[in-house]
Amino acid sequence: MSRSPVLNPAFALFCHAQSAPERPALVVDDRTYTYAELAGAAGRVATWLRGHGAAAGGDGGAAHRPRVGVLANRSFETYAGILGAAWAGATWVPLNPKQPAARIDTVIERAGVASLIVDGRGMPRWRELKAPVANVLVPAAPDSDAGAGNASCAALSASPSSSAVTTWDALPNVPDGLPPAALAADDVAYLIFTSGTTGVPKGVLVTAGGLAHYVAGIRALFHVGPGDRVSQFFETTFDPSIHEWSMCFDGGAALHVIPDGKMMNPAGFIRQREITVFTCVPSLILMLQRMKQLEPGAFGSIRVSIFGGEGLPVASLKLWQPAAPNAVIENHYGPTEATIACLGYRYRDRAGETPDGETRDGETPGRGTLAIGHPFPGMHAGVVDGTMNFLGRGQVGELAVSGPQLATGYLGDDAQTARRFPVLDHPQLGRSRWYLTGDSAICDEQGRFHCLGRIDNQVKVMGHRVELEEVEAHLRAVMRTQSVAAVAWPLTNGNAAGLVAFAAGAPVPPAEAREALRGRVPAYMVPARVVPLDALPLSTNGKVDRHALRAILEQGQGGVEVKSS
Numbered sequence: 001m002s003r004s005p006v007l008n009p010a011f012a013l014f015c016h017a018q019s020a021p022e023r024p025a026l027v028v029d030d031r032t033y034t035y036a037e038l039a040g041a042a043g044r045v046a047t048w049l050r051g052h053g054a055a056a057g058g059d060g061g062a063a064h065r066p067r068v069g070v071l072a073n074r075s076f077e078t079y080a081g082i083l084g085a086a087w088a089g090a091t092w093v094p095l096n097p098k099q100p101a102a103r104i105d106t107v108i109e110r111a112g113v114a115s116l117i118v119d120g121r122g123m124p125r126w127r128e129l130k131a132p133v134a135n136v137l138v139p140a141a142p143d144s145d146a147g148a149g150n151a152s153c154a155a156l157s158a159s160p161s162s163s164a165v166t167t168w169d170a171l172p173n174v175p176d177g178l179p180p181a182a183l184a185a186d187d188v189a190y191l192i193f194t195s196g197t198t199g200v201p202k203g204v205l206v207t208a209g210g211l212a213h214y215v216a217g218i219r220a221l222f223h224v225g226p227g228d229r230v231s232q233f234f235e236t237t238f239d240p241s242i243h244e245w246s247m248c249f250d251g252g253a254a255l256h257v258i259p260d261g262k263m264m265n266p267a268g269f270i271r272q273r274e275i276t277v278f279t280c281v282p283s284l285i286l287m288l289q290r291m292k293q294l295e296p297g298a299f300g301s302i303r304v305s306i307f308g309g310e311g312l313p314v315a316s317l318k319l320w321q322p323a324a325p326n327a328v329i330e331n332h333y334g335p336t337e338a339t340i341a342c343l344g345y346r347y348r349d350r351a352g353e354t355p356d357g358e359t360r361d362g363e364t365p366g367r368g369t370l371a372i373g374h375p376f377p378g379m380h381a382g383v384v385d386g387t388m389n390f391l392g393r394g395q396v397g398e399l400a401v402s403g404p405q406l407a408t409g410y411l412g413d414d415a416q417t418a419r420r421f422p423v424l425d426h427p428q429l430g431r432s433r434w435y436l437t438g439d440s441a442i443c444d445e446q447g448r449f450h451c452l453g454r455i456d457n458q459v460k461v462m463g464h465r466v467e468l469e470e471v472e473a474h475l476r477a478v479m480r481t482q483s484v485a486a487v488a489w490p491l492t493n494g495n496a497a498g499l500v501a502f503a504a505g506a507p508v509p510p511a512e513a514r515e516a517l518r519g520r521v522p523a524y525m526v527p528a529r530v531v532p533l534d535a536l537p538l539s540t541n542g543k544v545d546r547h548a549l550r551a552i553l554e555q556g557q558g559g560v561e562v563k564s565s
Contacts, residue, residue: 045084345373
């Protein structure tokens with residue numbers, strides 16, 4: 001397969017650094033970095049990786065590209081590390097320092113990470129890791145006297161393993177004019193881990209061709225350019241973060257990273273930085289409303305407003321639109337397995353008004369949420385029944401998507417890859433590869449797709465995808481009982497604010513169990529409550545009756561005795 005540097009996510013950065021080196025590229029931690037500075041750092045990281053053999057050579061192939069972990073989050077080193085790994089032709093693996101060390105160790109081992117890039121936020125977590133990594137890049141200690149190619153004494157003494165440690169200030173220089181590595185469409189750009197049903201995170205292999213196709217589609221939709229100021233809202237282990245920075249650097253815009261302390265109330269940040277392109281989860285709208293931040297015209301600088309990660313209530317849009325009166329508003333839908341997003345719908349408040357003036361354009365009947373709309377150019381969507389036959393408009397089934405953005409599959413799980421990425425017979429496309437999303441959906445008479453919720457027990461918690469079975473696997477381990485269950489609660493328009501767990505016959509107190517979970521899973525996967533029961537309610541087929549558990553919560557009976565049925 002032919003290879004091209006254009007498919008490399010770092011190529012746009014390289015080009016802008018050549019044509020407009022002094023243009024602002026990144027504003028983070030109250031400091032502005034130019035395209036020349038960011039590209040220079042990414043190029044040095046790539047040169048370091050090449051020196052340690054962690055760069056692609058020859059044809060490589062999708063399954064053989066070196067994997068580089070980036071234990072960093074929303075810092076200068078984060079973007080220089082990710083883009084440096086891409087520059088070298090390696091596959092980057094995002095690792096969030098906020099997650100427990102045990103989970104990061106699992107990801108490093110499963111991914112086969114040989115080189116690790118760490119920022120200041122990641123240093124405390126790095127010292128707790130046990131997974132072996134050959135080469136590590138860490139910040140220099142304040143008193144570092146390291147020379148070129150050597151780590152500081154402080155960094156070496158802090159090393160948790162026998163890794164070869166290098167500090168950022170000791171990175172080698174970039175050979176003049178060294179461009180990003182050429183990639184083929186099926187080379188894996190990044191390996192990102194999502195919640196898995198067995199309690200072990202599952203790795204999704206996303207290709208360079210899939211990411212390039214996505215970025216080209218976003219470019220055609222929004223025309224992001226040098227005059228734009230793009231927000232970075234999401235954390236690096238959540239793939240919408242890739243949407244934000246790739247869209248920004250592709251257009252030569254400036255990426256403004258929202259500080260952690262302002263994530264839940266970025267109103268002042270948006271106004272101060274005059275953000276023009278803003279992406280977030282829909283639940284943020286209600287948070288801003290509670291804080292009285294949605295005054296008319298409050299966010300007049302925003303020209304593009306994109307929501308994703310969970311269902312978008314039309315009622316929330318009616319709150320948001322007056323606050324951002326100059327913005328086009330889009331709802332984006334897409335599983336990680338289809339590269340960030342693959343369907344979208346642009347909200348128009350005046351089309352389709354009913355006689356009483358209420359907006360009905362694109363609203364999902366009986367749900368109050370906005371349609372997920374139409375497939376992106378080059379992508380396809382359909383609704384299938386249980387026998388994998390495509391259904392007509394107006395019929396409910398499972399949403400399936402197809403096209404160049406589909407991931408290669410799941411790391412080390414050929415059986416699951418075959419199940420979720422089957423070859424199906426489509427009336428127009430013929431035999432083609434599809435991804436089964438697990439979402440219930442319907443296509444209306446106008447050809448718009450509507451998401452009706454999960455078929456299985458995968459839920460969205462504050463935009464993060466969570467397998468309830470994974471939470472339950474950890475609950476069983478920490479509570480020392482097999483009788484556990486978790487439900488998303490409370491629910492608003494199909495979106496969950498958190499989780500509540502139930503356990504029967506557990507010798508471990510709920511408070512102790514929740515504390516133990518904090519060391520095993522991300523914070524959004526820790527149940528807000530663990531409710532003890534004498535027995536879990538069962539349905540007629542012998543499975544845990546989640547509807548009955550939710551009924552307990554609805555009735556406020558958090559600690560009542562529940563008999564199995």
